[in-house]
Amino acid sequence: MTSVDASGSSTPVSEEQVRAALRGVVDPELGADIVELGMVTAIRLPGAGAVEVEVALTIAGCPLRNQIRSDVETHVGALPGVETVTTTMGVMDAEQRKAVMARARLVARNPAPATDIPDTARVIAIASGKGGVGKSSVTVNLAVALARRGLTIGVLDADIWGFSIPRLLGMQGDVESREKKMVPLERRIGDGLLRVLSMGFLADEDSAIMWRGLILNRAVQQFLEDVHWGDLDYLLIDMPPGTGDIQMGLARMLPRTEVIVVTTPPVAAQKVAARTADMARKGYLRVAGVIENMSDFTCEHGTSYALFGSGGGTRLAAEVGVPLIGQVPLDPSISAGGDAGTPVALDEGHALAKVFADMAERVVTTIAPVVPMDGCSARLLERVDAAVDAGVLAAGPASRG
Ligand SMILES: Nc1ncnc2c1ncn2[C@@H]1O[C@H](COP(=O)(O)OP(=O)(O)OP(=O)(O)O)[C@@H](O)[C@H]1O
Numbered sequence: 319m320t321s322v323d324a325s326g327s328s329t330p331v332s333e334e335q336v337r338a339a340l341r342g343v344v345d346p347e348l349g350a351d352i353v354e355l356g357m358v359t360a361i362r363l364p365g366a367g368a369v370e371v372e373v374a375l376t377i378a379g380c381p382l383r384n385q386i387r388s389d390v391e392t393h394v395g396a397l398p399g400v401e402t403v404t405t406t407m408g409v410m411d412a413e414q415r416k417a418v419m420a421r422a423r424l425v426a427r428n429p430a431p432a433t434d435i436p437d438t439a440r441v442i443a444i445a446s447g448k449g450g451v452g453k454s455s456v457t458v459n460l461a462v463a464l465a466r467r468g469l470t471i472g473v474l475d476a477d478i479w480g481f482s483i484p485r486l487l488g489m490q491g492d493v494e495s496r497e498k499k500m501v502p503l504e505r506r507i508g509d510g511l512l513r514v515l516s517m518g519f520l521a522d523e524d525s526a527i528m529w530r531g532l533i534l535n536r537a538v539q540q541f542l543e544d545v546h547w548g549d550l551d552y553l554l555i556d557m558p559p560g561t562g563d564i565q566m567g568l569a570r571m572l573p574r575t576e577v578i579v580v581t582t583p584p585v586a587a588q589k590v591a592a593r594t595a596d597m598a599r600k601g602y603l604r605v606a607g608v609i610e611n612m613s614d615f616t617c618e619h620g621t622s623y624a625l626f627g628s629g630g631g632t633r634l635a636a637e638v639g640v641p642l643i644g645q646v647p648l649d650p651s652i653s654a655g656g657d658a659g660t661p662v663a664l665d666e667g668h669a670l671a672k673v674f675a676d677m678a679e680r681v682v683t684t685i686a687p688v689v690p691m692d693g694c695s696a697r698l699l700e701r702v703d704a705a706v707d708a709g710v711l712a713a714g715p716a717s718r719g
C-alpha cells in the first residue's frame with residue numbers, strides 16, 4: 319500500500335490510499351469507519367501533494383465535527399507524499415442518513431455490555447503481533463508520563479497468563495471489592511494517579527482458580543464489566559502478544575477502543591505489526607498510531623547504532639496511514655526500571671523520560687485528545703430509539719438505502 323520507492327522519495331498518493339487511510343477514522347459510538355458509514359462524499363487530488371476530502375455529517379451542528387476533521391487530517395496527512403489535507407464538512411442527505419440509521423439500529427439492538435469506564439475516557443489498547451517488542455514496557459512508561467501531567471490513568475493488564483504489569487510498576491496487593499466490583503490498586507504519580515488491574519493481583523486468591531477457568535476473552539470482559547474504575551482520563555490496555563480474539567472481543571465490548579501498535583525496526587516485525595493493524599481495523603478498532611521501540615542504541619560516547627535497522631516505525635505508520643507517535647531507543651534503563659518497579663519515565667533527568675513525556679504530549683494533544691462523547695451519533699441513537707418506540711423501524715431488514 320505504501321508508495322515510498324526504494325530511494326525513499328514518494329510517488330503521488332492515490333485515491334485508493336486516501337480511502338484506506340479514511341477507514342482508520344472510526345465513529346466512536348457506532349464503531350464503524352466513516353467510509354463504511356457513507357460519510358465520505360468526495361476525495362479530490364488536485365496535485366502537488368494536496369488532498370481534499372469531503373465529509374458529510376449526520377447533523378449540521380455535530381459536536382464531533384472537530385474530532386472528525388482532525389482525525390481525517392492526521393490519518394490522510396500521514397500518507398507518504400501528502401503535503402496538505404483540506405476537509406470540507408457538509409451534511410448528509412436523506413438517503414445517506416437512512417444508511418447510517420440502519421447501522422445505528424443494528425448497534426442499538428446489540429448494545430455493548432455496561433462498563434464502569436467513564437464515557438469521556440479514551441481507551442487505548444497497546445498491541446503488537448509479536449511478543450517481546452516492548453508493549454508492557456511502553457504501556458507503563460506512557461501511563462506514568464500521562465499521569466505526570468496530572469491525569470488519572472487506568473492500566474488494564476489484559477495479558478491474563480503472562481501478566482507483567484505488577485512487576486513493572488512495583489505494585490502488589492490484593493484487589494478488594496466494593497459493591498461486588500473489583501477496585502483497582504492505585505499508585506500516585508505527582509499530581510496524577512494510576513489505577514491498575516492485573517491477574518497478578520488476584521493470583522494468590524481462590525478467585526484466581528475461577529479466573530483461570532474462564533476463557534481469555536471472558537476474563538477480559540470481566541475486567542471491563544466488573545471493575546470499579548472510577549474517574550479516568552485514559553485507560554491503557556496492555557495486550558497479550560498477537561491475539562485476534564481479544565481484539566475482536568474489545569471491538570464488541572468497547573467499540574471506542576483505539577489501538578497503538580508497537581513495532582521494532584526490522585522489516586519482519588513490521589509485517590506482523592501491519593497484520594495487527596489490519597485486524598484492528600477489520601474489527602473496527604481505530605488504529606491511532608505507531609510507536610517504534612528498540613530504535614537506535616546510543617553508547618556512552620554519544621554514537622548511535624541502528625542495531626536492528628532503522629525506519630521501521632516510520633514505514634509502518636505510512637503504510638497504515640497513521641502518525642508515528644514516537645521512537646523509544648534501545649536502552650538498558652528500560653529493563654532496569656522494569657526490574658526495580660520504577661519505570662524510567664519517573665526519572666525526570668533521564669533522556670528516556672523526555673521521550674515518553676513527548677509521546678504523552680502527542681497523545682493528549684493530537685492522537686487521542688479527551689473529547690465530550692455526547693456526539694452526533696448519540697443524538698442519532700436517541701432518534702433511533704424514538705423511531706423504534708414509535709414503531710417506524712420495527713419491521714424489515716436493515717436497508718443501506
Ligand atoms: N527500549 C528498550 N530498550 C531495552 N530493553 C527493552 C526496551 N523495551 C523493552 N525492553 C526489554 O525487552 C523485554 C520485553 O519487553 P516487554 O515485556 O515490555 O515486551 P512485551 O511486548 O510486553 O512482551 P510480551 O509479548 O511477552 O508481553 C523486557 O525485558 C524489557 O525490559
Ligand SMILES: [Mg+2]
Pocket residue numbers: 453454455477482556557558
Ligand atoms: Mg507484555
